[in-house]
Amino acid sequence: MDITHRIKQFDELNAAELYGLLKLRSEVFVVEQNCVFLDQDDKDQQCHHLLLFADGTLAAYCRLLPAGLSYPEVSIGRVVTSPAFRGTGLGRKVMELAIGYCNELFGNHIIRIGAQTYALAFYASLGFTAQGDTYDEDGIEHVEMTLPPAG
Template structure:
């Protein structure tokens, strides 16, 4: 499968790309996870958006949040893969690409994320380490995790 990775600022996203991103986020975070929350949080406009496509179909996505917007550190958020394409390593691919993008955009700075606890082992396998206590966010258990670049 020949995958295409796209890294865009908000203003660089086409209408079609933005629609596909918002649709996938809604499909997974609102419908599949049965979580009523306001996904459109006024942060997207300040983020970079990393998308993985196959033949113009969005398969996986995350956003890269600059330091000071969600946390004091740079963050990766809204990590999602299309339900029809799970089990193909797309979550790992989008996260590997996101870590690389963070490095290219911001240097060797720590990266923070709020992980759903069911995905703890996945993020640990990427080099993230838990920090703090488990907390409830919109009815789903989360824990903050931090990635430190090796120096």
């Protein structure tokens, strides 16, 4: 499998990239998870978008949010792996890249995420620790997690 990635600010995305990432987010977050919510939350325009491709097909994605947009800290959101590529390690790969790019783009700071509770062990394996109680977001249990600065 040939793995490549692109990191782009919103205004740098071409129409096909934007369509692909929105389609993947809708496929998983709206259809698969049966979650009715407005995915286009007016934050995308201020984010960096990380697209991971396997053999030219969008396989995983996430967005990198500057501090102050969703949380006081830098954050990673909309983490998604295409159902066709689950179990291949690409979810881990996109998160490892995202952590590296957060440090490169925003500095070596705490990274905060809002994790779906079923994925807590996955994020913990990347160094994130749970902070606080679970909460309901659009009908799905979440918990905030943080990753300390590198080093």
